[in-house]
Amino acid sequence: VRGRDVVAGRVSTAIALVVTLGPVEAHHVGAYIPSDNEITTNFKQIKFSVQAGKFDVALRLFDTGPLRADMRARAATLPPRLEAGLRAALAASDGAEVERRLMVFFAALARDLALEAAHQTADPKLSRDVRTVIGQRFLEAIWRYYNLVDFAVAQRDDTTSVAARLAFDEAGGYVKSSGAADPDRLQQPLRRIAQVLAALIESSTPARRGS
Amino acid sequence: VLLTAVVLIVCAEVGGASMVRFKLELTRWARSAMLARPAVHGLVGVRDVDERVLDEALVKFDAGLRLFHLHAEGMGLVIIATTTVAATLASSPASRRPIIALLTVGGAGYPLGYLLWSGLIPYYGLERGKTIAEWLVWIPFGGATIVALWWLAGLIAWRMTGRQRA
Numbered sequence: 228v229r230g231r232d233v234v235a236g237r238v239s240t241a242i243a244l245v246v247t248l249g250p251v252e253a254h255h256v257g258a259y260i261p262s263d264n265e266i267t268t269n270f271k272q273i274k275f276s277v278q279a280g281k282f283d284v285a286l287r288l289f290d291t292g293p294l295r296a297d298m299r300a301r302a303a304t305l306p307p308r309l310e311a312g313l314r315a316a317l318a319a320s321d322g323a324e325v326e327r328r329l330m331v332f333f334a335a336l337a338r339d340l341a342l343e344a345a346h347q348t349a350d351p352k353l354s355r356d357v358r359t360v361i362g363q364r365f366l367e368a369i370w371r372y373y374n375l376v377d378f379a380v381a382q383r384d385d386t387t388s389v390a391a392r393l394a395f396d397e398a399g400g401y402v403k404s405s406g407a408a409d410p411d412r413l414q415q416p417l418r419r420i421a422q423v424l425a426a427l428i429e430s431s432t433p434a435r436r437g438s
Numbered sequence: 439v440l441l442t443a444v445v446l447i448v449c450a451e452v453g454g455a456s457m458v459r460f461k462l463e464l465t466r467w468a469r470s471a472m473l474a475r476p477a478v479h480g481l482v483g484v485r486d487v488d489e490r491v492l493d494e495a496l497v498k499f500d501a502g503l504r505l506f507h508l509h510a511e512g513m514g515l516v517i518i519a520t521t522t523v524a525a526t527l528a529s530s531p532a533s534r535r536p537i538i539a540l541l542t543v544g545g546a547g548y549p550l551g552y553l554l555w556s557g558l559i560p561y562y563g564l565e566r567g568k569t570i571a572e573w574l575v576w577i578p579f580g581g582a583t584i585v586a587l588w589w590l591a592g593l594i595a596w597r598m599t600g601r602q603r604a
Binding site for chain 1: 482491494498504505568
């Protein structure tokens with residue numbers, strides 16, 4: 228019986244040590260991995276269908292998906308006939324034109340977000356910390372959209388791609404969580420992102436290309 | 439002690455079943471409560487930005503419910519196992535009773551922190567809700583379990599060394 232007691236004691240001591248010697252931050256509350264929103268999901272579905280040469284599938288996904296609905300909702304801020312032209316390109320199985328129009332759409336989304344971010348982070352009524360958090364969130368949203376088309380942008384105009392990424396990196400440096408955050412300096416890179424993307428959209432519109 | 443552990447496990451099962459049965463209703467409620475408090479969650483009024491914030495809060499809200507289910511099940515078993523060890527090996531009533539009380543109260547209370555955290559997220563946000571749950575539940579009840587386990591480990595070690603000397 229004594230031997231059993233000793234074994235039981237050793238086992239329980241080991242259990243107690245394992246249970247209590249964990250890391251200090253023991254309140255595990257789960258991890259969050261940002262997922263695609265409905266627009267980026269629909270974009271990927273269309274893009275992969277086009278890459279696979281399944282234009283009928285891509286057209287159906289476009290016609291029934293949230294990307295087209297969003298294009299219609301934002302028609303006022305987009306180049307004229309962007310949605311109709313994208314649909315026509317899908318119907319004509321013109322992969323390059325589909326890619327160009329999608330690039331313009333996502334560049335426009337990123338441009339509008341950059342302008343809104345510049346506006347909101349300049350609000351003097353908000354504290355520095357709040358403006359830093361707002362800046363971080365806008366930059367995440369801008370990158371989520373721009374990142375989807377950066378390759379297409381770089382293929383057409385490498386200078387624009389590099390300028391957008393440099394401005395994005397600079398803006399990111401001003402909203403770092405560390406003590407080095409400086410939201411007062413965010414305006415310049417955010418406006419540069421908007422300008423660069425506006426120029427890209429302008430140079431990629433069908434009117435300019437004569438198409 | 440046994441009743442507490444069983445009730446805790448029953449709560450875990452009911453919580454898990456309710457989480458599945460009322461998932462849509464719970465998500466709708468949490469979302470509307472968050473939308474009613476834009477300043478708390480740092481919403482900026484731009485869908486492309488706010489959806490990501492709401493999505494993270496809803497994922498954590500759901501994670502809190504899941505963790506309650508998980509911890510309530512686990513801690514029920516931990517209460518049974520550790521109090522059995524204490525009742526068997528802590529010979530002195532002066533130490534056995536408080537150890538069993540701490541293990542039972544700590545083990546039963548700790549999982550409720552996750553339920554509280556989930557409930558607080560829509561009203562106070564992720565971090566503030568977590569801080570409240572930590573100070574009100576996780577630290578006192580988790581601390582009680584940890585203290586009891588160390589106490590029990592010390593007693594057992596003392597008993598072993600005493601026996602080996604004898």
